[in-house]
Amino acid sequence: MLKINIFTKLFALFIATAVIVSMWATSVNAQVQLTERSKLAINGIGPIRVGMTVAEASRAAGVRLIKSYAPPNEEFCSYFKPQEQPQGINFMVTKGRIVRIDISNEQITTIKGFKVGDTEEQIIKAYPGQIRIIKNPLSGRGNNLTFVPRDAADSNYRLIFQTGIEGRVRYFRSGQLPQVEYIEGCS
Incomplete structure (x- = not known):
């Protein structure tokens, strides 16, 4: 018993x-819709994941994504954004698949809660030993703070915070290598 x-x-x-x-x-x-409450991870935002097609991402997010920029060689790279809301999110697309997500919206945060306006010190402190600091190669003003994950499963992804001369985050992005590290985006 x-x-x-x-x-x-x-x-x-x-x-x-x-x-x-x-x-x-x-x-x-x-979360089935892309909103300003969506959180940026190293491999996606809200319901959208790196590797999805634009059509898959639109369906997953419940938001139509439209082309916002295409250089002469569209096969190399182009950008898409939500047709209406939320603003300040751009998806880099290469060979028909999302490879990178750029954020300039001040309301959107990373999974750890970081956003536009946060300081370099906050970012470095939150990711001890995992931030690689590179002086902004285009202007020499501000830095690129690159989060390098320790987990082998995430080794092809990065999260990059771009700061201004005042040491505050101006934009941030995540995605797969090598596209996430392209300094000038599709240019």
Whole structure:
């Protein structure tokens, strides 16, 4: 009788844990529309993931993405943005797939809560030993703070904060190598 009682309690605990984990996973993945509350990760934002086509991303986000910039060689690279809201998000597309996400919207944050206006000191402190600092090669004013993940599964991704001479974040971006490190975007 004691063995059955312990087994029953363990089974009930297992079921309760599975239900809680399932509810947590559902709430994390529940965001189905791209909004200013969407969080930027190293491999996507909200429901949009690096590697999606523009059509897949539009469907996943519930927002139509439209072309915002295309250089002469569109196969190399082009940019798409939400047709209406939210503003300040641009998706770099190469060979038909999203490879990078650029953020200038002051409301959008990273998963850790960083946004336009935060200081270099805050970023460096939040990612000890994982920030590579490079002087802005175009202007020499401000820096590019590059988050380099430790997890092997994320080794092809980066999160880059571009700061001005005052040491505050002006824009940030995430995506896959090598495109996330292109200094001038598609240019």
